Amino acid sequence: MQQFDLIKAIFEFVVLIFSLCVHECAHAWTASRLGDQTARLQGRVTLNPMYHVDPIGTLLFPGLMIFGPFIGLSFFGGMLVGWAKPTPVITRNFRRIVRDENLTTLAGPTSNLLIVLAAFIALVIESKVIPDGRNVVLSSFVEALRPAGGPAPQPLVLLCTIAILINLSLFFFNLLPIPPLDGSHILRNMLPYNAVQYYDRIGGWMSYLLMIFVGGFILRALLGPALLIVYSALIHS
Numbered sequence: 001m002q003q004f005d006l007i008k009a010i011f012e013f014v015v016l017i018f019s020l021c022v023h024e025c026a027h028a029w030t031a032s033r034l035g036d037q038t039a040r041l042q043g044r045v046t047l048n049p050m051y052h053v054d055p056i057g058t059l060l061f062p063g064l065m066i067f068g069p070f071i072g073l074s075f076f077g078g079m080l081v082g083w084a085k086p087t088p089v090i091t092r093n094f095r096r097i098v099r100d101e102n103l104t105t106l107a108g109p110t111s112n113l114l115i116v117l118a119a120f121i122a123l124v125i126e127s128k129v130i131p132d133g134r135n136v137v138l139s140s141f142v143e144a145l146r147p148a149g150g151p152a153p154q155p156l157v158l159l160c161t162i163a164i165l166i167n168l169s170l171f172f173f174n175l176l177p178i179p180p181l182d183g184s185h186i187l188r189n190m191l192p193y194n195a196v197q198y199y200d201r202i203g204g205w206m207s208y209l210l211m212i213f214v215g216g217f218i219l220r221a222l223l224g225p226a227l228l229i230v231y232s233a234l235i236h237s
Contacts, residue, residue: 004152008144008162009066012080015162016062017049019115019170020084024052026111027087027104034100036093044087057083080166081173081219086180098189105185109174112167119163120230124237126156138234145227164230165223172222178210179203 025047028039043051053059062082064073094100123141127133140153144161153161177187179202191199202210 006070008158009070011159011162012066012166013062015159016066016080016082016166017053017058018047019112019163019167020058020082021047021049021052022111022115023108023170023174024084024087026107027089030107031087031089031100031104034104035095036090036100036104038088038090038093042088052084054083054085058085080169081215083181102186102189105182108182109171112171112174115167116164116171116230119160119167120233123157123160123234126154126160127234127237138231141231141234165227168223168226168230169219172219172226173211173215176211176215176218178215179207181211 025045028044031038032040032045039045049058062080065080065082089101089104091097091101094104123137127137130136136154137157139151140157141161143151143153144158145165152158174181175183175186177183179199184199188196188199
């Protein structure tokens with residue numbers, strides 16, 4: 001199964017990079033529609049990874065998480081998140097600053113949910129058009145989520161399951177109220193002025209530590225129930 005595990009890891013890496021590009025492109029497109037052309041003028045309204053890749057958040061950190069177990073770094077296994085180069089936004093260009101900043105912020109996580117929905121629809125269609133489709137999809141969905149071992153899942157189901165897993169992870173991860181994640185912008189717009197001054201001091205290594213340890217714990221707590229809901233929906237579709 002080593003060869004299959006490597007293929008699965010490559011799928012995860014490619015899907016993660018694509019999902020991050022969609023996420024940042026959604027931020028840039030929404031900001032442009034609401035009046036701020038900063039990201040559009042920098043070429044960020046695109047799915048081209050060259051405009052979104054962050055060496056650490058898009059390549060190094062996800063690479064260690066996904067490929068770490070193959071080189072003995074099992075500590076990094078089990079998490080499928082990352083981040084791209086932040087989309088530049090100048091809020092004073094918005095007509096209604098707080099509302100439009102919130103909409104621009106939420107566009108990223110919403111795009112990840114749309115990918116989840118598209119992957120789910122693809123699984124439902126496959127379950128209806130191939131022989132014994134429901135059993136194939138359900139069994140392959142479960143096998144695709146297992147770390148290793150067991151029979152290899154059907155390729156399309158594997159791809160869709162990985163897309164669902166990664167984009168649910170990105171959705172929950174980015175809504176955490178930890179700077180500079182999307183959730184921090186939403187929370188910041190809700191805080192009183194004095195609290196904002198203290199909140200803005202969170203940054204640097206403190207943010208990274210919170211994302212890795214606190215965020216990782218919350219992510220694992222939310223992913224299980226979310227994937228169970230997807231599996232139940234597949235059963236009843």
